[in-house]
Amino acid sequence: MTVSTDVGDDDGPTQRERLDLLVTDVATTLMGVVASDMVSTTEGVLDDLRHFFGVDHVSLRHTDHHLRASVLIAESPPRSATSHPDPSDIIYFESAGPVVEWAEQGVEPRVERPGGEAGGVSFLAAPLVSGDRPTGFLNLSKSGDRAFSNAEVDAMRAIAALFAQLKARIEAEERLLYTAQHDDLTGLSNRRALLEYMEQRLQAGQPGPVATLFIDLDRLKALNDFLGHTAGDQFIHALAKRLRDQTDPHDMIARLGGDEFVIVPAKPMTAAEAEKEAERVRQLVGERVVLGGEKVSRSVSIGVAVGTPGQTSVTDVLRQADHAVLAAKTAGGNGIAVFTDELRTMYALRDDVELHLRHAVENNALLLHYQPEVDLRTGKILAVEALVRWQHPTRGLLLPGTFIEVAEATNVAGELGRWVIREACQQFAQWRAQGMALDLVMRINVSPVQLVSLDFVSTVAKVLMEFGLAGSSICLEITEHVVVQDLSRTRITLEGLRRIGVQVAIDDFGTGYSSLSHLKALTVGALKVDQGFVHRLGHDTDDLAIVKSIVGLAKSFDLDLVAEGVETEIAARTLVDLGCYRAQGFLLSRPLPPVEIAKLLKVGSLPLNFLDRRNVS
Template sequence: MKLRFGLQARFLVAMALVLLVVLVMLGVLLQRQRLVERESEALSSDVIHQLVDGYLHGQGRELATRLADNLANPLYYSDLDAIGSILRDQKRDDLVQYLMVFDTAGHLVHDGSAEIEGYGQPMGDPLAAAATAAAGPHVQATAQVLEVSAPIRVGSERIGGVRIGLSMAVAHRFEQRNAERLRGRIDELSQRHQGWLALMLLALLAVLVAAAWYVQRLLVRPIRQLAASARRIEAGDYSVQDHGDTRNDELGDLVRAFDRMSESVARHDRDVRRMAYTDALTGLTNRLAFRESLDHRLMLLRGSGRQLALLFADIDDFKRVNDTLGHEAGDEALLQFANRIREAVEKYGGDDALLARFGGDEFVILIQEGDVRASATRLAEVLVAELRRPLDIHERQVFLGTSIGITLFPEDASSATALMKNGDIAMYQAKVAGKNGFRFYSRAMDHAVERRVHMEQELRGAWERGELSVVYQPVCRTSDGRVVGAEALLRWQHPMLGTIAPSVFIDVAEQSGLIEQIGPRVLHAACTEAVRWMQLGEGEKLFVSVNVSPRELRRGDLPEVVAECLRETGLPASSLHLELTETSVISDELQAAALLARLHSTGVKVWLDDFGTGFSGLSHLRRVPVDGVKIDRSFVADLQRDPDDLALTTAIIAMAHSLGITVVAEGVEKESQYNLLAERGCDLVQGYWLSHPVSASEFTHLLARRMR
């Protein structure tokens, strides 16, 4: 574990270093003081010794001189009693070790004692000779005694002398007593100074402790609080409380700046979370947040016996809104859809319902209250009804609708991933079933999806492998029954699956985008074949009609593709008819009108296929420039039995003719149907009664037979 060397630790270390330096300085000072004390003691001892020595010399000289004066008469008259009395008075001083009076010959006269044991005898000690010979005061010393001698005179005549021995031991004791007294005084002063130093050291320690507390309170604690807040922010906890610091200093500025920064970070975090978990356009929960909520709810529901339902709602044909009206209109449509779905979910989904936008035009709803199957069914019915109603976008009405897939937990799956996959599959099956409805997920749907994926894979490259072919269904004129053209139809003969119905694989091609590759090839093949028909001989020019898928129409480059195909094949533009579905054209009249105008500029004709099955009615024929309409086979099939179909067909023919538009009826399978259409003025017909779709070579033979 790595130790952390924080600010307070550094401050304490710095203070400890300062204290150590101070202690070292104090130690040095105390050491120097000890040296000064020893030097002072030595100097004092020398001074005392000099003073004592000077005192001894002075005292000895003075005493010797005074005794010499006082002993002059008693020695002259040999008055031993008087001499003894004078000497005994002086010997009372402890400093005087001995007193001796001698004559000129150096014989002892008196020593201050009562017996005078050496009286009249020569003095034999080592200092006697110098004392006897001295003409004046003379000082000499040994280790034990300091002797001062002086001659005794009467007038100018020397009659003897006096010797005074001062005790060095007494002097040394005096020196020691004074030295000890001085040392005691010095020690007392030293202790007093040491006391002051100790007080200063304690004061320094108190200052350091106070400084540490002050730094802790003023600097370290706020910084630690800031660091703790920063760590919480780093860990993702942005609920940092305002420190409320009112200090008017740099640290107060830092704390307030940090508080402002933390508020800004928290605000940005909320914004980021809102952006990360909320759809920016609709304000609904997005895919990420929905998935987290779904995982959490599934964890709580496992083993509880409760159910949960997911509804996947996808707007039908939404792309054409973006392609025709623009993305702003698409966003407006999404907002209106989201509001309608939200209202329905709030009313029928229950309190625990969750609505999310998965992106694009897909919405997902989670419900888990009560009987979820019944609740999901009721909600899906409401949504289908509500979302079928027209949208008012940019002062125009747009009809869309929705396809809804429903999956249940735990009946269909137990994991979030599987549930979402199943819901998507069910939603796709609702689209396959005709759109604008809902489907519950079933196991069979997995097989359908697998078949679709397999079919898409097989469809890729089918043209190159020669599996796709173009057949032609003749189009006849009702007035004389003559073949005037043919509709090019795509067929798929799979080597393993056999003949695949166009209603199956065309939808796969449309949904997967493969139609954008196949469509131009069909157009080129049909135009090439139409050129061969023109080479059969003189007579009426035949046309070929080619179906254009809504996806090709939405790309916007259809006029350029058509013009290039006409240049490459050499087919006159008037011999090419393009068939567009009614719903793909009337979904956006403005764009359709612009596109059809560009197509007309190339010379081709445009027919409206499956007419009568759209939502908009006949009024759009006045605003969309088309050359012909093809009445849907559903009307033709019941012409004889259903008066309404007959009346509607008659009305379509009459209105189209009034606008100068050619009318084609498809799905003619009986002679009676043909006769009814001819009676009401239908221009062209096609169907099995006239001819099934045939190959290019068979159509060529058909033309050749009819021309003979």
């Protein structure tokens, strides 16, 4: 800002014109000021004011009404402080001199000249006013006697008003910025602020490694259900305060929403050091919180990932930490998992699957293999189970364990399930048209998403009609935990399937005993013993007792019983001894593609020579 410094001796037009030009120049200069350059720009304006008015010192101070103090923002020329901090930077009103004391309440300019108690200094103080409240003042001072004309007082009043507007605008922008970068409930940083911070930390040349702790509370919903969502919010708020109070004040702590938090320690940490810090945080979070007279606590799962500045992106580090916390929760929760090369391989596959699965379903990249179910006494094939596979273009043949969970998590399960039912029924109809599988049952697995779908029964009925199949030739398999999870919805669906003649079996039976009491109420025709119990038959007395009880249960309810996962001869012989004659597993046959299974269907049975052996280890 460049203005004339020729100050007149009266209130004539020439001086007013120069003063008007000064005010205009200050307004233009302050118009584009932002928070980051406010102080430096203000110092430049104060320099110009000092030269224009021919005074010794110019200062801008803001009022902190909460502290009841005047805070120095900028001055010209800057004083050489003899101590740090300089006591004049913050002056409390209760111990201030007359000028600063005036600034707490004064809304009109104040002028003082030498003489009496004023000493040898002349000054003009123009208040910054917002509404009717003083927010600071702009002060000109000169040693000796200096008269300030009315025009100069008016000009300083106008310039002070510009600085008041600037202060209000900067504060409003800072409030907006704070709101944009902080979580409403906790006051912690939000995702946006976290990403900006991590971008800076992971730039090349920054100190590293940069550790990230991804925190996910275990079962917060249970607390909300018990005490209500307000109490849940109070718990989150108390937890956030605890994290803030008991971590390094320079650490980045962000709430991503819900019950998820991220901590990025300010100091560099290796994976081992970050894991120790995560354990400290896990114990810290686990301490009880008092809410409405109740002492409550939640355990927490924490995923740890470490990035290298200049080599690792923010997206990669957060994804790795997210994968690690998922691994911790999958392991049962209340634990810590560090992202490793093993997890990298596993989740690279998961990410690939998530990205391409829908396309695979829509473009017939999936296929079905079929595993026979046989009578262990005769080897006769009684049924075949349709098992989905994915012929991945780069990873080869993928088994359902690789992609079913992803399908359920990404809302592809319903579409995938409909494809499996239609494909299996079409293949079954082709076999029957060729004179095969006339007295067999086709078993098809059903996902939880399908089971609770309102149009599921009608969809199955349409497929059966399309391929001319009787409902009794199809058995849909549902897992036991689904039955327990939503009994009322399951009962409605099963009743609808019964009306169209479709059989239903409970798969993986034995892993959720809470469903035993509901067997009478469910229209199911078969139980399939979970393979985990079958694998160890002949070697584990506990598993033997469980399978024996399931055999008795099936007989009591007049249900068919099928053993899954028969892989050893001793397991097969034990099942026969227990009275469980239907089985499937690798000992009998692996799942086979349609052409191969068709060869077995033409024969109609499998050889079971092992049943005649006497010495089975």
